[in-house]
Amino acid sequence: ISAQQLGAYLLDRARARGARLLAARVDGVDIKNGAVEAVRLRGDGPERVLTGCFVNAAGPMLRQVGQMLGLELPVFSERHRKLAFEDRLGAIPRDAPMLILADPLDLPWSDEERELLAEDPQTRPLLETLPAGAHCRPEGHGASPWVLALWAYDAAPVPEVFPLPPDEQFPEVVMRGLAQLIPALEPYVARPPRPVVDGGYYTKTRENRPLIGPTAVRGAYLFGALSGYGVMAACGGAELLAAHIAGGPLPEYAAAFDLARYEDPAYRELLESWSDTGQL
Numbered sequence: 001i002s003a004q005q006l007g008a009y010l011l012d013r014a015r016a017r018g019a020r021l022l023a024a025r026v027d028g029v030d031i032k033n034g035a036v037e038a039v040r041l042r043g044d045g046p047e048r049v050l051t052g053c054f055v056n057a058a059g060p061m062l063r064q065v066g067q068m069l070g071l072e073l074p075v076f077s078e079r080h081r082k083l084a085f086e087d088r089l090g091a092i093p094r095d096a097p098m099l100i101l102a103d104p105l106d107l108p109w110s111d112e113e114r115e116l117l118a119e120d121p122q123t124r125p126l127l128e129t130l131p132a133g134a135h136c137r138p139e140g141h142g143a144s145p146w147v148l149a150l151w152a153y154d155a156a157p158v159p160e161v162f163p164l165p166p167d168e169q170f171p172e173v174v175m176r177g178l179a180q181l182i183p184a185l186e187p188y189v190a191r192p193p194r195p196v197v198d199g200g201y202y203t204k205t206r207e208n209r210p211l212i213g214p215t216a217v218r219g220a221y222l223f224g225a226l227s228g229y230g231v232m233a234a235c236g237g238a239e240l241l242a243a244h245i246a247g248g249p250l251p252e253y254a255a256a257f258d259l260a261r262y263e264d265p266a267y268r269e270l271l272e273s274w275s276d277t278g279q280l
């Protein structure tokens with residue numbers, strides 16, 4: 001599915017039910033007696049909206065917007081980039097499924113390349129064993145030659161900076177990694193196709209479960225830490241959030257996504273025994 005089209009569709013439906021979209025930045029949240037009183041905005045339109053209900057769904061800025069509520073949210077962000085290229089050699093069959101390299105990888109650099117990479121602290125980590133998870137799939141229908149390829153080989157907590165800082169090596173490293181899985185991609189290592197790179201942040205909790213539900217501030221809710229599955233989880237997560245806000249019956253999994261789960265010593269202990277989340 002297209003995330004943009006899904007968003008546009010949901011916005012249309014919300015508008016049809018009376019929702020208004022203000023293009024503005026949330027600058028602060030006024031709290032009175034432990035409850036949300038108003039939201040302060042910078043942009044077109046009103047500077048202050050009186051409300052008893054505020055949802056922090058700020059994506060990569062979840063933590064910063066949480067601080068406006070006096071909350072320290074247990075989230076961090078990783079950079080995740082995406083490479084699109086035209087597969088002019090037809091290396092990947094158009095009916096191929098998502099192809100995932102589940103093994104960690106030592107990239108086969110030449111001695112000369114090794115020397116060069118070792119010189120720069122930024123590129124030196126590329127000489128080490130890189131994590132599993134390089135993956136790709138055909139993109140588009142019909143005669144589309146496009147392939148999407150992703151590999152978060154440098155995933156680590158980073159500050160949320162916009163625009164995303166460039167990584168010159170990304171297309172080559174991804175191609176070299178995937179060529180280990182799909183040898184037909186090998187010719188692209190020497191003669192790379194024109195790369196189109198974009199990406200963003202996976203903002204997540206340590207156990208990679210989202211934060212959906214209330215906070216210690218009455219009327220303030222969270223819908224975030226959606227990591228790398230936020231498009232897939234958007235509709236289900238929104239139903240859960242709506243049940244919290246409207247006071248409807250909660251599904252049995254609600255507690256698993258509630259911020260309050262971290263107050264439970266048994267849950268915190270359980271977390272210590274969880275290691276790999278299996279995230280790509």
Ligand SMILES: Cc1cc2nc3c(=O)[nH]c(=O)nc-3n(C[C@H](O)[C@H](O)[C@H](O)COP(=O)(O)OP(=O)(O)OC[C@H]3O[C@@H](n4cnc5c(N)ncnc54)[C@H](O)[C@@H]3O)c2cc1C
Nearest residue numbers: 025026058059061080199200201226227228229230231232
């Ligand atoms: C490379 C890559 C590939 C991905 N692939 C997939 C995939 O295949 N499937 C999938 O399900 N998910 C995928 N994801 C994850 C998905 O994109 C995210 O989980 C999802 O976008 C998170 O949604 P969100 O609404 O929480 O945050 P966002 O979509 O980032 O929205 C947050 C919004 O809050 C706004 N905002 C922030 N601060 C303020 C403020 N102070 N005032 C006003 N507005 C503010 C921002 O401008 C933004 O519009 C991918 C992510 C990346 C980076």
